[in-house]
Amino acid sequence: MQLLVEPVARLIDEFSRLPGIGPKTASRLVFYLLRAPEEQAQSLADALRDLRARITFCSICFNITESDPCAVCTDEKRDRSVICVVEEPLDVIAIERTRDYHGLYHVLHGTIAPVEGIGPDELHIADLLPRLDAMPPVREVIIATNPNMEGEATAMYIARQLEGRDVRVTRLARGLPVGGDLEYADEVTLSRALSGRQTME
Amino acid sequence: MQLLVEPVARLIDEFSRLPGIGPKTASRLVFYLLRAPEEQAQSLADALRDLRARITFCSICFNITESDPCAVCTDEKRDRSVICVVEEPLDVIAIERTRDYHGLYHVLHGTIAPVEGIGPDELHIADLLPRLDAMPPVREVIIATNPNMEGEATAMYIARQLEGRDVRVTRLARGLPVGGDLEYADEVTLSRALSGRQTME
Numbered sequence: 001m002q003l004l005v006e007p008v009a010r011l012i013d014e015f016s017r018l019p020g021i022g023p024k025t026a027s028r029l030v031f032y033l034l035r036a037p038e039e040q041a042q043s044l045a046d047a048l049r050d051l052r053a054r055i056t057f058c059s060i061c062f063n064i065t066e067s068d069p070c071a072v073c074t075d076e077k078r079d080r081s082v083i084c085v086v087e088e089p090l091d092v093i094a095i096e097r098t099r100d101y102h103g104l105y106h107v108l109h110g111t112i113a114p115v116e117g118i119g120p121d122e123l124h125i126a127d128l129l130p131r132l133d134a135m136p137p138v139r140e141v142i143i144a145t146n147p148n149m150e151g152e153a154t155a156m157y158i159a160r161q162l163e164g165r166d167v168r169v170t171r172l173a174r175g176l177p178v179g180g181d182l183e184y185a186d187e188v189t190l191s192r193a194l195s196g197r198q199t200m201e
Numbered sequence: 202m203q204l205l206v207e208p209v210a211r212l213i214d215e216f217s218r219l220p221g222i223g224p225k226t227a228s229r230l231v232f233y234l235l236r237a238p239e240e241q242a243q244s245l246a247d248a249l250r251d252l253r254a255r256i257t258f259c260s261i262c263f264n265i266t267e268s269d270p271c272a273v274c275t276d277e278k279r280d281r282s283v284i285c286v287v288e289e290p291l292d293v294i295a296i297e298r299t300r301d302y303h304g305l306y307h308v309l310h311g312t313i314a315p316v317e318g319i320g321p322d323e324l325h326i327a328d329l330l331p332r333l334d335a336m337p338p339v340r341e342v343i344i345a346t347n348p349n350m351e352g353e354a355t356a357m358y359i360a361r362q363l364e365g366r367d368v369r370v371t372r373l374a375r376g377l378p379v380g381g382d383l384e385y386a387d388e389v390t391l392s393r394a395l396s397g398r399q400t401m402e
Binding site for chain 2: 004005006007008010011013014015017018019020021025027028029030031032033034035038040041042043044045046047048049050051052053054055064065066088089090093109
């Protein structure tokens with residue numbers, strides 16, 4: 001006997017293709033949906049269809065958007081002299097939540113990861129350079145890639161591409177997380193916090 | 202600025218409604234799907250639609266099936282004198298995998314859980330009784346609910362319902378799991394293994 005009826009087996013397969021979802025979790029989800037009200041599977045299916053049908057990438061900053069160019073790139077109130085380079089659309093949201101940044105963005109959609117075969121050409125790095133020639137001129141590029149090995153390598157690569165241009169290239173401060181505990185900080189974070197120490201005012 | 206475009210926010214919401222998936226995991230899944238080939242979100246959506254469109258419950262045993270009655274209930278080679286009562290369709294699959302059981306099933310779709318407001322009437326317990334009057338008569342009901350508090354309570358309830366009938370009511374053996382380690386077994390399992398000890402042959 002075939003143990004799983006085909007539609008169930010297929011949905012388990014589809015869920016298992018998602019990152020972080022193994023076959024056990026996938027079958028839990030499927031059997032949950034079988035018992036949930038019918039509209040739940042339906043509205044998840046609708047949302048999945050709409051995602052790719054309605055979402056596109058901004059042709060300027062490559063953030064996700066419903067209309068191209070995106071709301072940030074077309075917002076007259078944003079400071080067009082600063083571009084913040086991030087890895088992912090989620091990073092844009094994280095920075096927007098601070099309400100402390102009012103410039104533009106540039107979303108790379110990944111980091112340089114030679115092991116996974118991702119080189120600079122797979123990312124939107126080359127697309128950043130023409131943006132610097134816009135008027136008014138960009139005076140600062142903040143490289144906000146993640147503070148890990150791939151993020152650092154990507155930041156270094158971009159900084160080299162920008163060498164010789166009349167633009168300030170900065171990197172987000174590394175140090176102790178606010179609310180964190182010095183005792184539990186790893187050595188690298190702590191030594192970054194030391195070398196980046198600031199005068200108290 | 203609205204931080205998340207609507208189709209993304211909606212899909213994150215939909216994923217978050219699934220058990221064990223929080224908002225962080227949900228947004229990771231959504232941004233993964235945004236970068237994955239378009240057909241992936243599409244085929245997940247299709248599988249979700251098919252699930253409820255093509256799957257129904259067997260009107261005899263309440264297992265999931267594409268055609269009613271299900272493949273087990275209509276299989277002439279199955280032993281119609283034994284019914285194994287399980288909590289979920291996944292339990293049927295687990296038992297089928299052993300290849301040691303050739304009788305019929307009865308899927309309760311849950312356990313008695315007063316705290317969650319699930320009483321006997323919310324489960325397919327009453328539907329079990331008429332099945333016992335079938336010809337040939339059922340000589341054994343194996344209650345294979347989970348060996349936890351809810352499963353035990355449900356087993357006890359069903360056993361009481363079957364009292365006075367000419368049917369053997371059994372429960373799966375509790376004991377040390379095969380490949381397990383006596384040292385790490387909990388007291389309850391160990392005392393069950395002791396009281397259920399069997400003569401070596």
